[in-house]
Amino acid sequence: MAFRTEADSEVVGRDEWSHSPAVGVGPLRFGMTVDEVVEATEILGQAKVTELARDYPVFSPTWKVELHRHGAAPSTPAVTAYVSQAAGLFCVAADAVRGPQVAYDGIPLVGRDLSELENDLIAYAETTDVHLRYTPEGYPGPDSGVLMRGQPVGQVLRSRPLFMVTRDGAHTEWDSLPSEEYHVNGRSTA
Numbered sequence: 001m002a003f004r005t006e007a008d009s010e011v012v013g014r015d016e017w018s019h020s021p022a023v024g025v026g027p028l029r030f031g032m033t034v035d036e037v038v039e040a041t042e043i044l045g046q047a048k049v050t051e052l053a054r055d056y057p058v059f060s061p062t063w064k065v066e067l068h069r070h071g072a073a074p075s076t077p078a079v080t081a082y083v084s085q086a087a088g089l090f091c092v093a094a095d096a097v098r099g100p101q102v103a104y105d106g107i108p109l110v111g112r113d114l115s116e117l118e119n120d121l122i123a124y125a126e127t128t129d130v131h132l133r134y135t136p137e138g139y140p141g142p143d144s145g146v147l148m149r150g151q152p153v154g155q156v157l158r159s160r161p162l163f164m165v166t167r168d169g170a171h172t173e174w175d176s177l178p179s180e181e182y183h184v185n186g187r188s189t190a
Helices: 006-010 034-041 114-127
Strands: 045-051 062-069 079-084 088-094 101-104 132-134 140-142 146-153 156-164
Touching: 034 045, 034 062, 034 079, 114 132, 114 140, 114 146, 114 156, 140 146
Parallel strands: none
Antiparallel strands: 045 062, 062 079, 079 088, 088 156, 132 140, 146 156
C-alpha cells in the first residue's frame, strides 16, 4: 500500500495556472503593484498584505501578499506573492498542498515528491534540448524562471515552486529569493 500524504489528498480540485517565463503565472504578471496583485486574485480568495522588514538595504521596500482561498478553513496561504517597490511583483510561490497546479511543458511542478520530480525533469531534459537548474540545496527545476524549494508536508518534502524574475539590486533569481522563503510554515526548507 502506498503511503499517502496531505499533499496527495489535496491535489484533486486544484486550479491550473499557466506560467510564462519573465511574464507571469496564472492571473499574476511580473511588475504588478500590490494593489494590482490583490485585485487580480480577489476572485480566488482573501488577500492579506504585510510589509516585510528590510533584511538587505540593497532592496527597496517589499510586501508579501498571501492568498487564502474562499471558503477554506483558516490555513496556510495557497499562493504567496512578493512585490518590491522598485520592481513590482517579482516572485510567486505556490503552496505544495493548497496552491494551484502549474506545469512545465506538461510536467506538474507543485506538491510533487522531489525525487520523482527530478526523475521526470531529467527524462524530459534527455529527450529535449533544455537544461535543468539545481538550487544550492540540491532541488531540481527547469531553467526558466522557476526556483524549486522543498516544503515540509508531514514527514516528506514536497515541491514548492517559486516563479520569479530578478528584483532591484539582484543579479540572479537566487539573489532575489525572499528571506521568508527559507522558512515555510515556520520550518526550514533546506
